[in-house]
Amino acid sequence: MFENKDQDKTALQQLGEFGLIDHLTKNFSIKQKSTLKGIGDDAAVFDFKNKKVLISTDQLIEGIHFDLSYMPLKHLGYKAAVVNISDICAMNGVATQIMVSLAVSNRFPLEALEEFYAGIELACKIYKVDLVGGDTTSSEKGMYISITAIGTSNEEAIVYRSGAKPNDLLVVSGDLGGAYMGLQVLQREKEVFKVNPDNQPDLTPYSYIVERQLKPEARTDIVKLLKDLKVRPTAMIDISDGLSSEILHLCNKSEVGCHLYEEKIPLDPTVITACEEFNLDSTLVALSGGEDYELLFTIDQKEFPKIKGNPNLTVVGHLTDMDQGAHLISRNNTKIPLTAQGWNSFN
């Protein structure tokens, strides 16, 4: 996890702004037919033919969204790409290109940016997206990442947050709370490291949740699965801020209420064990811990047979009329109003 600080480092000034961009992006190739021109002009140029175009942008900021004392730069580059690709998935689209803008202070040597771009490159390879542009500049302090993801879809396939109807089923992919518990483990190890820098942490028991935090994946496989199953969700959103907050967005945009069943929320056994160890309520962690990048979507009840028993998908509740509000139905059958306790960077 910890960098070797002894190797020779190259100051960014030695390359200059344009030399730096050329150096960092020289290994990237263009694979998408829709990319007519990638890096190297005033704008990238695309031919999306008759497809509809999806564009999303997101920031990751040092000290707010990540801590480089436990986030390796290659993982950070990978994660920055993935969280934006996830937004395209949430529209039921296919990501095709990304742009990466980066601002770093002079404490970052060239080798650090090479690591970051190695992560971007890996994500581009795995998710089959082209890096088509961006901007690299200096900051007074810290590292600022801004990514724009571009994708396409046929018009009839696009799923908005606003299409859900009362009685639709509420479905989540994968399991929840892992990324948040991984963060708890990493933060604890950071505190241990501060006291005893020679202590090498054994993260083996936590490998699943630590990986959920450091190397999340975008559920492009779920978008494909839904297409193969011929299920078109009525509404969809990705779970970046916690289940509770995302359900409220979806209910708000669709003008519906919902019943979310506590007992149905999918949790990995590692998450449950870690919650016990940290004395945290696993339901609260799933509701309010963010960064799982699973998909939350709604389907018409008549589609249920198509997804029934699929190990990747869990029905966690159903929608109601808006005037009934959004509620968690607890294990002891208490109705608790859902509140957006998801992550808010301004608090």
Place this chain on the structure above:
Amino acid sequence: MFENKDQDKTALQQLGEFGLIDHLTKNFSIKQKSTLKGIGDDAAVFDFKNKKVLISTDQLIEGIHFDLSYMPLKHLGYKAAVVNISDICAMNGVATQIMVSLAVSNRFPLEALEEFYAGIELACKIYKVDLVGGDTTSSEKGMYISITAIGTSNEEAIVYRSGAKPNDLLVVSGDLGGAYMGLQVLQREKEVFKVNPDNQPDLTPYSYIVERQLKPEARTDIVKLLKDLKVRPTAMIDISDGLSSEILHLCNKSEVGCHLYEEKIPLDPTVITACEEFNLDSTLVALSGGEDYELLFTIDQKEFPKIKGNPNLTVVGHLTDMDQGAHLISRNNTKIPLTAQGWNSFN
């Protein structure tokens, strides 16, 4: 120029991240037919029909690209939009949408962001672009702006940096060096203000160059003019870093050399006067001072009659074979190699 610090201010925490976005963007409307869905979902959705799509992204960072002690936030918002729209102009395209990402520390109250978005809104109105998304989050220190501009063009109209040929004419729009000299004036007034805060600067004699710095415009009018004149440039770039640096980019991508004539470089009289006052060489200011956002382009010689005498356009030189290199031909007929002394954020 200086804000009234006494008015009541609203802390960003009071609204939270989503309340903040809703509040700041509630006045924006969608005017472009190609925008199917703007702000409010995981991604914006577009239908560009048979047009080719242009996307560009750029960052503006406090302490590196701007100084809030003399840059009013409304101007900053306007400029942030304009410099990105300028990139679309440089492809000979028409900007249609922008996305604005912002990270600010808690020293910024809501009213500051309202000012910034008022500038964005004005630019959207004047340049007929839709605000279609973005991201607003907190930073540990300072203000970080990242803008993505989206535009369209017919394939045959798109102009790259790479299409110039030997003997093509080198043309610039408007005049150069104003933005840089405006910055010199503002930085001088800042030093005066530090010594004597009661001194109210009289910027009237410098209004043209100060406006070039604080409120630049994207040359959408030149893109339209070229279309009306039926002139398709062979290559084009916008002048953000200084004439010298942009000529070298263009020569490099087009694999040509050039002769740039010092006596032809268009300078406003205010720039010449300010250069004398600051004891700066006006040619060097035009070559290396950035942020004018004029267009630099090349045309086939046979197109010359179409642009001859146009007050918006100046032929400043011509292209040569690559092996002849890129040179400035000085007023006393000396041949001086052009070097990229343009602005580099890492120096």
